Amino acid sequence: MSLLLLPGHDVPLGRWTTVRRLLPHRERRMIGAWCFVDHFGPDDVSGRPGMRIPPHPHTGLQTVTWLADGIIEHRDSLGSHQLISPGQLNLMTSGNGIAHSEFTPPDHPDGMHGLQLWLALPDGARHGPARFEHHASLPTVSTDTTKVTVVIGQLGELRSPATVHTPLAGAEILFTAASRHVLDLDPAFEHGLVVMSGTATVTGDPLLAADPLFAGGPLEPGSLLYLGDGRTTLTIDTGGPARLFLVGGEPFDEPLVMWWNFVGRTHEDIVAAREDWMASLGGARFGTVTGCAADPLPAPELPTVRLKARNRHGKTF
Ligand code: MN
Numbered sequence: 001m002s003l004l005l006l007p008g009h010d011v012p013l014g015r016w017t018t019v020r021r022l023l024p025h026r027e028r029r030m031i032g033a034w035c036f037v038d039h040f041g042p043d044d045v046s047g048r049p050g051m052r053i054p055p056h057p058h059t060g061l062q063t064v065t066w067l068a069d070g071i072i073e074h075r076d077s078l079g080s081h082q083l084i085s086p087g088q089l090n091l092m093t094s095g096n097g098i099a100h101s102e103f104t105p106p107d108h109p110d111g112m113h114g115l116q117l118w119l120a121l122p123d124g125a126r127h128g129p130a131r132f133e134h135h136a137s138l139p140t141v142s143t144d145t146t147k148v149t150v151v152i153g154q155l156g157e158l159r160s161p162a163t164v165h166t167p168l169a170g171a172e173i174l175f176t177a178a179s180r181h182v183l184d185l186d187p188a189f190e191h192g193l194v195v196m197s198g199t200a201t202v203t204g205d206p207l208l209a210a211d212p213l214f215a216g217g218p219l220e221p222g223s224l225l226y227l228g229d230g231r232t233t234l235t236i237d238t239g240g241p242a243r244l245f246l247v248g249g250e251p252f253d254e255p256l257v258m259w260w261n262f263v264g265r266t267h268e269d270i271v272a273a274r275e276d277w278m279a280s281l282g283g284a285r286f287g288t289v290t291g292c293a294a295d296p297l298p299a300p301e302l303p304t305v306r307l308k309a310r311n312r313h314g315k316t317f
Pocket of ligand 1 (some may be wrong): 058063100261
């Protein structure tokens with residue numbers, strides 16, 4: 001049986017930040033179009049620089065930045081310059097190529113905690129124009145003890161205004177006290193659940209209870225729980241305050257080649273993107289990030305073997 005609880009692993013991101021990478025996982029590369037999930041913090045960055053990610057390129061994806069604590073300054077080669085705070089969405093669509101930088105500003109709060117996620121663009125959109133969106137206000141629904149924010153896509157009756165290219169869902173479920181919450185899900189979507197803080201139990205699910213790693217929970221920060229598709233509801237119990245993030249979407253059928261900051265379909269796609277970036281660390285394809293004092297990041301060396309496309313289950317082509 002395939003693993004449902006997917007343990008993350010620590011990845012250093014620049015000199016000052018370590019993230020917990022939850023996707024891609026060996027057993028499961030994607031959930032819907034979500035192809036990359038990094039969870040960072042909660043970290044105390046008082047008297048420290050915080051996040052320092054110099055200008056770097058992207059192709060074939062959208063980056064989704066979501067904060068629970070702290071502040072990040074985004075700049076990109078379209079000329080966008082945007083501070084993001086908790087409860088807001090930064091959504092950058094690379095199309096054929098874009099470059100951006102992300103820094104904790106010098107004057108910042110003590111805490112830093114958030115997610116950075118990627119959405120693969122379908123073939124019909126991956127050569128399109130680059131775009132940046134900041135959404136300061138997103139649809140929410142609250143009870144006495146919970147607040148659900150639909151960050152992107154659709155969940156139940158709520159739809160985020162953010163631009164998407166495949167049917168998907170991304171939502172924060174915040175519990176302010178121990179309680180039960182039932183989410184309505186689209187059964188055509190597959191879903192995954194990330195605990196950012198606190199603990200949570202998915203109730204009444206024999207399949208999850210049979211998973212040798214999960215065994216019914218509780219789910220804690222550091223892993224991603226794959227929930228499969230076909231669900232119309234999800235019942236979550238918490239023993240206290242907790243912050244969760246749900247990712248979901250229609251299963252994404254296109255095999256991808258993911259390497260460094262590029263998402264393509266073939267080895268040649270990646271070679272071309274790397275060459276275009278390394279030619280001038282910007283150039284006609286990616287553009288220049290203005291206003292960022294740091295030098296652009298050179299790409300690492302390509303491996304000596306051809307990069308293979310993989311589908312969402314990790315099968316190579
Ligand atoms: Mn990036």
